[in-house]
Amino acid sequence: MMSQRFLVKPFSFCALVASTLTMSATVQADTLSWGDADTDLGKLTVSGWLRANYQDKDYSDSDHKLKFNAAKLSLKYDAKSLFGDVEYRCYQNDTLCDFSTLVNANLGYKLNDDSRITMGLQDMPFGIGRFWSSSWYGSSMDNAGLEDVHNLGINWQQQLGTNTKVNVAYFVRDGGSFAGTGDDAARYAANYVKPEDASTDDIEEKNMWVARINQQIPLQDSPVKLNVGGSYWYSDLENNRNGQTGHRNAWNVFGRLNYQNANLTLTAGQNRADTQAVENPDYATVGSFExxxxxxxxxxxxxxxxxxxxxxxxxxxxxxxxxxxTVFDKEKSGFATSTRNILGAQLDVKQFSLAAEYITGKNDVFIGGDAGSLAQGDAAGHSRLLNLLFMYNF
Structure with a gap:
């Protein structure tokens, strides 16, 4: 059934990552591919990374050590008519791969050179792209369930001329939960989940319609490149406590300005979710990363x-x-605004990368906050995190 939980075995993923790493030690990263994308049989490309990190927090003394953090395995298939994408990740909280999750698993068909359709678990075409920031930690819109959201559905993409790209998509349900100790919060993308408190409404999101247009603005004889666009998201929100159905209405406008090697991205939007809740109409329970x-x-x-x-x-x-x-400004009177600021840099050489990020958050659930940070707010004030990442890319 569509509502059945996905189950996975972390050990098999870790073994696959280990074998891939062994193979990649004898070849260059850009040679982990087989076949030809211009044929019916197509081309398969394997990539990913292994990542360790070190964190220093002003709100905790438990993370002052370098440890394995995560691994990603990506399989991409491309042929004359078909294409596909599988992305799988495993994370370590206490033990190796104690949280592992499928991110993408989809197959697509090229209708023609300008049009294609993708079916399966995939990122939603909401916002300027999958990621709205350059940071590895991500913006707080990741945690709010608006950015980098992966759900189960079908996405039609059409190129209109040279400068315009349109997406129209339908997602039947969220991406599901996977292997971990966090019950249905064992998932990569933030979605509505069953609350721990029985007095809080259990919301399930279904029938998600998403549309996006991205327009490149031609600037003749100018080194500046400009893209602007907007996206809209409408869905049903089923309240499993009282049997009522509400709706989500969300939208954003965005732009990207590129000058030589500099890139500026701006996103502004609004989220309005009516959960048909009686006791807690101003917030709902969301889960991600356990x-x-x-x-x-x-x-x-x-x-x-x-x-x-x-x-x-x-x-x-x-x-x-x-x-x-990032700013998350709540409409409800008395709900404190949430902010996250990230200053970072990434250094790359051959197959190795080092990233350093200094992050400050206020009313931020993953930067010194608590379960109410993205709703009412918290009493922690500004919290700070130094995040160092060491990566081997294959």
Whole structure:
């Protein structure tokens, strides 16, 4: 049935990552592919990374050590008519791969050179792209369930001329939960989940319609590239406590300005969720990465991101500094605004990467906050996190 939970075995994934890493030690990262995309048989490409991290928090003393953090395995298939994508990740909280999750699993068909359709578990075409910021930690819109959301559905993409791209998609349900200790919060993308408190309404999102248009603005004889667009999201919100059905209405407008190696991305939008709740109409329970927390049903949000890519910064080293700023401004009187600021840089050489991020958050569920941070707010004030990431890419 469509509502059945996905189950996976972490050990098999770790073994697959280990075998892939062994193979990649003898070949270059860009040679982990087989076949030809211009044929009916197609081309299969394997990629991913292994990641360790070190964190220093002003709100905790438990993370002052370097440890394995996560692994990603990506399989991409491309042929004359068909294409597909599978992305799988495993994370370590206490033990190796104690939380593992499927991110994408889809298959697509190329209707023609300008049109294609994708079916399965995939990221929703909401916002400027899958990611709205350059940070590995992500903006707080990840946690609010608006950015980098992966659900089960069908997505039609059409290129209109040279400068316009349109998406129209229907998602029947959320992406499901996977292997971990967090019950139905054992998932990569933030979705509505069953609350721990029986007095809080259990919301299930279905029948999600999403549309997006992305327009490139031609600027003749100018080194500046400009893209603007907007997206809209409408869905049914089933309240399993009282049998009523509410709706989500969310939208955003966005733009990307590129000048040489500098990229500026701006996103502004609004989320309005009517959950038909009686006792808690102003927030609902959302879950991701084995955590459950409350998110305000009505809010405006803003995300700004700036990065600068310096190729061959020193010999074979590439350096990309970046900064991002997120605001989640709730409509309910008395609900405190949530913010997240990230200052970071990534250094790349061959198959290795190092990223350093200094993050400050206020009323932020994953930066010193609690389950009410993205709803009522919390009493923690500004919290700070230093996040160091060490990656091997294959």
């Amino acid at each position: 955590s459950k927390y409350h998110v305000a049903n009505k809010a405006n949000y803003y995300v700004a991101n700036l990065d600068y890519q310096m190729t061959d910064f020193y010999k074979d080293y590439d350096l990309t500094p970046y900064v991002s700023y």
